[in-house]
Amino acid sequence: MSTAIALLKGSVTRVSQTFVSIIVAFFMMPFLIHELGDHWYGIWTVVGSLAAAYHLFDMGMASAVTRYVSRAFGLKDDHQANSIINTALIIYVAIAAAIIFVSVGASYASRLFIDAPPDKDIVQLLVLIIGISIALEFPFNALAGVANAKLRFHQVALTRIAMTLLGAGLTWWFISHGYGVLAVAVITFVTARISNLLYLLICKSAFPALKFSRHLASWGSSKELFQYSAWSFVIAIAYQLRNNVDNFVVAGFLSAASVTHYAIGLRLVDYVAQFLSQATNMFVPIFTGYHAQGNNDELHSKLLLVTRINLVLALIAGGGLVIFGQAFISRWMGPNYSDAYWVMVILLIGRMVGFANHPLNSAMYAANKHSIVAKIDMVEVGFNLVLSLIFVQYLGLIGVALGTMIPLLLLRLFVLPLFACRAIEMPVKDYYLSMARPILVICLPLAFIFFWIQRNAQITGYTDIILFATIMSIICAATGIKLAFSPSEKSELRKLVPGKRLKYLI
Structure with missing residues (x-):
C-alpha cells in the first residue's frame, strides 16, 4: 500500500471515527444531562x-x-x-x-x-x-x-x-x-x-x-527519550491547562450547573476540532522523513499545502457552526441553553486558527524544534488563566471564553509563524501568502450564505440544518478546491483521489 x-x-x-463519536454524543449528552x-x-x-x-x-x-x-x-x-x-x-x-x-x-x-x-x-x-x-x-x-x-x-x-x-x-x-x-x-x-x-x-x-x-x-534509550520529552512535557502541561482550566474557573466563580452550560458550547467546538484534526493530523512522520533527508524544499511545499487544506476545512466547518450553531443548540439541548452559543462562537475562533496553523507544530516536532511551541503554549496558558479570572467576574461565561480565545488567537496567528518559519528556514511571508487565497475564496461565499439565510430562511429543525449545511458545504468546498490551491498543489491532491472521474473535479 x-x-x-x-x-x-x-x-x-x-x-469516520470522529463522526461516530459526534453522533453518539449528539444523543448521549442531552440524555445524560436530563437523566443525571x-x-x-x-x-x-x-x-x-x-x-x-x-x-x-x-x-x-x-x-x-x-x-x-x-x-x-x-x-x-x-x-x-x-x-x-x-x-x-x-x-x-x-x-x-x-x-x-x-x-x-x-x-x-x-x-x-x-x-x-x-x-x-x-x-x-x-x-x-x-x-x-x-x-x-x-x-x-x-x-x-x-x-x-x-x-x-x-x-x-x-x-x-x-x-x-x-x-x-x-x-x-x-x-x-x-x-x-x-x-x-x-x-x-x-x-x-x-x-x-x-x-x-x-x-x-x-x-x-x-x-x-x-x-x-537501555540507559542510552532512556536518556534520548527524556531529552526529547522535556519540552513535549511542557506542551502537554499547556494543553491540559488550556482544555481544563475553564471548567475550574466556571465551577469556582459561578456554579456546577454553569459548567454544564459552558461545556455544551465547548463540546461542540471540540467535536469540530477533533473531526478536522482526525482528517489531517498525520504528518509528523512525513515531515520527519523530509527533515532527516535534509529536503527543505519538499518540507516547505508540503507544509504550505497542508496549511491551505487545514485553512479551507477550518473556514467551512467553523463558518457552518457559526451559521447553524444557534438553531442546533436550541433544537438539541433546548432554549434554556441558548447562552452556550456565544461561548461556542468565541472559543471556535481561537480553535480554528490553532487548527489552521497546526502543521507548523508538526514541522517543529519533526525538526526537534518543539521547544518553540512549548514556550508559546506556556505564555498562552498564563494569559488564558489571568484573563479568564478577570473577565469571569464581569462577563460570566462569555468572559471565560474570551480569556481563552484572545491569547490563543494572537499567539497562534502572529507569534508562532514568525518563530517557526525562522526555525525551518522558510520565509514567513510565504506562509502568510499561502493563507490569503483560501481566506478570500471561502469567506466570500460564506458571507453570502450567512446573509441570505438571515433574510430568507427560518431554520428550526434538524432537517433544515442538514439541508442548508449540506448546500453550504458543497458550495464552499467546490469553490475551495477550484480556487484555493495552486496548479502544483492540485496535482498533489489528485494523487489522493481514487478514480479518474473524481480527479477531474479537482
Missing part, C-alpha cells in the same frame, strides 16, 4: 477535567517514543525500536504506580470540596475509578508510534469506533435502568481496558518483531 493511499485510508477512517441532572453532569465534567490532569504524568514521553520509534523504523533497525519500546515500558510502569498512589490521595481529598454528605462517597469513587483507569493505560503508551509509523491509522480508528459504540450502548442501558454516574465511570473503565488490548494486537500485527524483555531496555 502506497503512503498516499495509506494516509487517505487513515484520514477517512479517522474522520445539571448537578451530577457538571460534577462528572469536573472529575473528567481533574482526571485529564493525570495525563501530565506522561511528561511528554509518548511524543518522544513516537519520534524515536518512527526514526528506528525509517532506518530499518528493529533492535533499536524494541530497545526504545521496552525502555519506555519500564518508565511507564513506574508512572502508572505513581498515578495510582496520587489517585488514592485525590479521592480522599475530593471529600473536602463536597458539601452534601451523600455526594462525598460517590465523588470519591468517581475520582478513584477514573484515576486507576488512566494509570492502567500508561504502559500501553510504550507502543506509541508503532501504529502511526506503520500507517495503521485505519485499524486504530476502527477499534475506537467499536469501543465508542459499545460504551454508548452500555451507558444507555444502565442509566435507563436507574443506575447513576458511577455506572458511567465503570463503563469507561471497562471499555478502556478492551481498547488497550486491541491496540496491543494492532501493534503486534504491524510490528511482528515486537518483543518484551527488560534486557532490551
Whole structure:
C-alpha cells in the first residue's frame, strides 16, 4: 500500500471515527444531562477535567517514543525500536504506580470540596475509578508510534469506533435502568481496558518483531527519550491547562450547573476540532522523513499545502457552526441553553486558527524544534488563566471564553509563524501568502450564505440544518478546491483521489 493511499485510508477512517463519536454524543449528552441532572453532569465534567490532569504524568514521553520509534523504523533497525519500546515500558510502569498512589490521595481529598454528605462517597469513587483507569493505560503508551509509523491509522480508528459504540450502548442501558454516574465511570473503565488490548494486537500485527524483555531496555534509550520529552512535557502541561482550566474557573466563580452550560458550547467546538484534526493530523512522520533527508524544499511545499487544506476545512466547518450553531443548540439541548452559543462562537475562533496553523507544530516536532511551541503554549496558558479570572467576574461565561480565545488567537496567528518559519528556514511571508487565497475564496461565499439565510430562511429543525449545511458545504468546498490551491498543489491532491472521474473535479 502506497503512503498516499495509506494516509487517505487513515484520514477517512479517522474522520469516520470522529463522526461516530459526534453522533453518539449528539444523543448521549442531552440524555445524560436530563437523566443525571445539571448537578451530577457538571460534577462528572469536573472529575473528567481533574482526571485529564493525570495525563501530565506522561511528561511528554509518548511524543518522544513516537519520534524515536518512527526514526528506528525509517532506518530499518528493529533492535533499536524494541530497545526504545521496552525502555519506555519500564518508565511507564513506574508512572502508572505513581498515578495510582496520587489517585488514592485525590479521592480522599475530593471529600473536602463536597458539601452534601451523600455526594462525598460517590465523588470519591468517581475520582478513584477514573484515576486507576488512566494509570492502567500508561504502559500501553510504550507502543506509541508503532501504529502511526506503520500507517495503521485505519485499524486504530476502527477499534475506537467499536469501543465508542459499545460504551454508548452500555451507558444507555444502565442509566435507563436507574443506575447513576458511577455506572458511567465503570463503563469507561471497562471499555478502556478492551481498547488497550486491541491496540496491543494492532501493534503486534504491524510490528511482528515486537518483543518484551527488560534486557532490551537501555540507559542510552532512556536518556534520548527524556531529552526529547522535556519540552513535549511542557506542551502537554499547556494543553491540559488550556482544555481544563475553564471548567475550574466556571465551577469556582459561578456554579456546577454553569459548567454544564459552558461545556455544551465547548463540546461542540471540540467535536469540530477533533473531526478536522482526525482528517489531517498525520504528518509528523512525513515531515520527519523530509527533515532527516535534509529536503527543505519538499518540507516547505508540503507544509504550505497542508496549511491551505487545514485553512479551507477550518473556514467551512467553523463558518457552518457559526451559521447553524444557534438553531442546533436550541433544537438539541433546548432554549434554556441558548447562552452556550456565544461561548461556542468565541472559543471556535481561537480553535480554528490553532487548527489552521497546526502543521507548523508538526514541522517543529519533526525538526526537534518543539521547544518553540512549548514556550508559546506556556505564555498562552498564563494569559488564558489571568484573563479568564478577570473577565469571569464581569462577563460570566462569555468572559471565560474570551480569556481563552484572545491569547490563543494572537499567539497562534502572529507569534508562532514568525518563530517557526525562522526555525525551518522558510520565509514567513510565504506562509502568510499561502493563507490569503483560501481566506478570500471561502469567506466570500460564506458571507453570502450567512446573509441570505438571515433574510430568507427560518431554520428550526434538524432537517433544515442538514439541508442548508449540506448546500453550504458543497458550495464552499467546490469553490475551495477550484480556487484555493495552486496548479502544483492540485496535482498533489489528485494523487489522493481514487478514480479518474473524481480527479477531474479537482
